[in-house]
Amino acid sequence: MLRVESVTKSFSGFMAVKNANLDVQQGEIVAVIGPNGAGKTTLFNLITGILKPDNGRVFFKDEDITGLPPYEVCKKRISRSFQIVNVFPRLTVFENVQVSVLSQKKKTWNLFTPSNRLVVEETVEILNNVGLIDKKDRTSALLSHGDRKLLEIAIALGGNPEFLILDEPTAGMSPEETSRCIDLIKQLSDKLGLTILFCEHDMELVFAIAQRIMVMVRGTTIIQDTCNEVRCCKEVQDAYLGGSEVCSV
Ligand SMILES: Nc1ncnc2c1ncn2[C@@H]1O[C@H](COP(=O)(O)OP(=O)(O)OP(=O)(O)O)[C@@H](O)[C@H]1O
Ligand SMILES: [Mg+2]
Structure with missing residues (x-):
């Protein structure tokens, strides 16, 4: 449904997003994870037209939507929430x-x-x-x-989106609020059939609801795969999860 191909964005020479790749199939829940400053919000801004990429393409349902302004992206039935409440x-x-x-x-x-x-x-x-x-x-x-x-x-x-993008939906929430939000995201997927892309620092939440995970480090996609593949990926453990063994099936 969504395909991001080698997207790059720099701010005054600083590469915030560097050849990032992402694909999301219809009906999936996909998480983007990565340390602070990895480029997650910038990537979402590039998809939703808030920023224009320097290079690379964004396709939605095989239509090239690269660089469309936000109101045109909304018309394609892509909606988003923001990291800072808006x-x-x-x-x-x-x-x-x-x-x-x-x-x-x-x-x-x-x-x-x-x-x-x-x-x-x-x-x-x-x-x-x-x-x-x-x-x-x-x-x-x-x-x-x-x-x-x-x-x-x-x-x-x-x-009235078909594709929903959530930037840290549970940031700052209490444990009870977080659990309500997890139920809500699952329900939006199961009952309303929405395709959901979100980023989150709360790994429990990510592993609880994501079907696939894309890992970003310093603007670049390290891996996009199932939760277990990502858990077991040495590069992810080294770069993001502190090198600790978190692989469990
Ligand atoms: N408008 C901007 N101008 C200059 N630098 C920016 C701008 N937006 C983002 N950056 C920089 O780009 C990098 C990626 O930022 P971004 O907000 O995308 O990271 P993030 O992965 O969402 O981080 P977090 O987990 O803290 O929300 C950071 O170093 C940030 O300071
Ligand atoms: Mg962010």
Whole structure:
């Protein structure tokens, strides 16, 4: 479904992403892992059009989407959440998701339709899916950090994606919030059939939900394979997991 071929991006001569390769099949959950500064967020920015690669190509469903602006990438039904929470703090939970659904449908508030009647069903369904329906009337700024991260996923779902990209979805969450988020990601894959690409530092989470893992170190893809192959890869152990033996079947 997604194919990233030898993508490179440098900032003032510093190669943040260097010949990175990635492929994701329809229906898969794929994780990108790597130390801080490995280039994971930059890679996601290159896929979603926030940054343009210096070299290399990005294909989605065999269509070349390299360098398309973010709104064009959204139209292809690719949505993402951000590492740093990115919601409208003064809007309610409901309104944040409603705005996202409205923009996907290219509708806006107008004088004749009261805003609280627009895309209500779709918005409620998304809030039910992420478990935020009971908090729909809360001002978003007053949510816990974990709930704000879930709201960001809900906003991404407002774009009606087939392909969802999550940048550290559980960062800063409590253990209970993390376990809720794991259940949510599995449910988005199992029930809604979404294809999911995410990056995460929490290895338990990665091994619990990813079907395949791509490892990035200093901007470069070291390996992309199943969890067990990645666990047993000497290069990964040396470069990323500190050289310790973590291979277990
Ligand atoms: N806009 C930018 N300008 C200059 N350097 C940047 C920019 N964005 C990222 N970098 C640098 O590129 C490298 C990769 O950053 P990136 O944020 O992609 O890493 P990451 O793997 O997401 O790290 P983390 O796990 O800490 O989120 C880092 O050294 C970072 O400082
Ligand atoms: Mg990052």
